[in-house]
Amino acid sequence: MASVREDLEAFAAELFDGFFRADQRRWGQAYVRGLLLDGRRKSVEPMAARLGEDGNRQALAHFVTTSPWDPAHVRARLAWRMHEVIRPEALIVDDTGFLKDGDASACVSRQYTGTAGKVTNCQVGVSLHLSGEHASAALNWRLFLPPSWDPASPEADAAKVARRSRCGIPARAGHVEKWQLALDMIDETRSWGIGVPLVVADAGYGDAAAFRHGLEERALPYAVGISSRHTAHPAHARPVQPAYAGTGRPPKTQYPDPAQSVKTLVMAAGRAAARPVSWREGSRPGKSRTGLKRMYSRFVALRVRPAGRGVRTATEGPELPERWLLAEWPADEPEPVQFWLSSLPSGMPLATLVRLAKLRWRIEHDYREMKQALGLAHFEGRTWNGWHHHVTLVAAAHAFCTLQRLARAPKDTLPA
Structure with missing residues (x-):
């Protein structure tokens, strides 16, 4: 050698x-x-x-x-x-x-x-x-x-x-x-x-809507951290066309209910929506096959439509695009402690979504x-x-x- x-x-x-x-x-x-x-x-x-x-x-x-x-x-x-x-x-x-x-x-x-x-x-x-x-x-x-x-x-x-x-x-x-x-x-x-x-990043980048839109314009999937103040509509929400009186510029299509904070959406889903996920082995001793402790917590994953300027294609029409909202909600915490937005596919298993969002530990x-x-x-x-x-x-x-x-x-x- x-x-x-x-x-x-x-x-x-x-x-x-x-x-x-x-x-x-x-x-x-x-x-x-x-x-x-x-x-x-x-x-x-x-x-x-x-x-x-x-x-x-x-x-x-x-x-x-x-x-x-x-x-x-x-x-x-x-x-x-x-x-x-x-x-x-x-x-x-x-x-x-x-x-x-x-x-x-x-x-x-x-x-x-x-x-x-x-x-x-x-x-x-x-x-x-x-x-x-x-x-x-x-x-x-x-x-x-x-x-x-x-x-x-x-x-x-x-x-x-x-x-x-x-x-x-x-x-x-x-x-x-x-x-x-x-x-x-x-x-x-x-x-x-x-x-x-x-593309994976923390909230320092995920909070910048222009960064997320830049990734979407490049057709690059992402899982980025965001702060709890961001707002979104539930995935089932649909925009409506307000009545038009026939004078002036027609009103734009809009969602009938105001967007809610991502924290509010997760809290509304409740603790029952949180699922346990183990995403990797840590560095401390534990009972896993390798003798290291498994990293473990509880997570809520919701399909939402982030509010604000969206990147839409001609086929998407007036609807805001659907994205994953992922939240970590440990069993011993009264409310979620961390949030992510992701453009990964809708059928993504929760364990895979969590593991990829948490990949930032490598940095x-x-x-x-x-x-x-x-x-x-x-x-x-x-x-x-x-x-x-x-x-x-x-x-x-x-x-x-x-x-x-x-x-x-x-x-x-x-x-x-």
């Missing part, structure tokens, strides 16, 4: 084959190896110290910060490689914070991040992950540019706008909402020939591995290109670890 070093060399050769210059291929492999070596800090200087003969700090810093290679080329090759082994069930969208002490890094600002659970000084990166039940890989990244960094925004901050040049932020880069960055990444990933069986697993073991948040550079280069190389190191784990896993634990 080939050694891990030989496996890494073959993996890096495949990943960086598009680089014209031999020195870029060399330092690409060295940087990924530096991320994989043991050590608390995975910034350039400590990595260089651990790399031995490949520990040229200046060359590594130049490669990651200023060398003119396009990370999209590496990401595409990574996507092709990982698609073969993961056999994905979904593309998962999320974002993570990169906490910062100062204000010199590209796009750093006081903003909310789930990493800290509060508004703090940080960068925010939006990521797209290819995921199955047994493995996942980060394929694509975007650095979120806050309005304060956009000279065209009413919220522009003169000091931050002045730092754009020093950070190497392209003139064309402006403030774009995170959900739109996600759609852009999905479009780019599809352009690489990667199919999208399903948290990816972030934990990339941050704790592979130095995702350790990059000390301050440039736009440097950030995109670093996160791409960390994703490559994470993918290599995943390939090694799958290659050594017992056959009965691998994807079918």
Whole structure:
């Protein structure tokens, strides 16, 4: 069996084959190896110290910060490689914070991040992950540019706008909402020939109607979290044509009853509608076949027609489209605790619907591995290109670890 070093060399050769210059291929492999070596800090200087003969700090810093290679080329090759082994069930969208002490890094600002659970000084990166039940890989990244960094925004901050040049932020880069960055990444990933069986996201994206409509316009099925304030009509509701007096513009077809909050619809269905579902094994000891505890809760699934601007075809007419409303309602809770909307088919079994909606746990697993073991948040550079280069190389190191784990896993634990 080939050694891990030989496996890494073959993996890096495949990943960086598009680089014209031999020195870029060399330092690409060295940087990924530096991320994989043991050590608390995975910034350039400590990595260089651990790399031995490949520990040229200046060359590594130049490669990651200023060398003119396009990370999209590496990401595409990574996507092709990982698609073969993961056999994905979904593309998962999320974002993570990169906490910062100062204000010199590209796009750093006081903003909310789930990493800290509060508004703090940080960068925010939006990521797209290819995921199955047994493995996942980060394929694509975007650095979120806050309005304060956009000279065209009413919220522009003169000091931050002045730092754009020093950070190497392209003139064309402006403030774009995170959900739109996600759609852009999905479009780019599809352009690489990667199919999208399903899009999964939390309420930070699912609450944006424009994001859901963007997926529907692309004919992409989704299962996205939403907050309880969203409104919908029951599936059996039908629009009516109000009486027309014969003068002026005819009134539009409308639903006779107002839309209700999704929480109200689930509460009206009642506890009796909740069904127990076990969707995966957790990490704690339990009584399952593998000795791990099964993840278990109770769920209500209703067919509803989400209110608001809908995406309709000519054959659908004036009716709002039908969607799944999924709610988690644990037995010990007085009301539902989490909600999802999904465009998956109406005949989807509840257990499958729950498992796919809950697939987002893979994202948290990816972030934990990339941050704790592979130095995702350790990059000390301050440039736009440097950030995109670093996160791409960390994703490559994470993918290599995943390939090694799958290659050594017992056959009965691998994807079918």
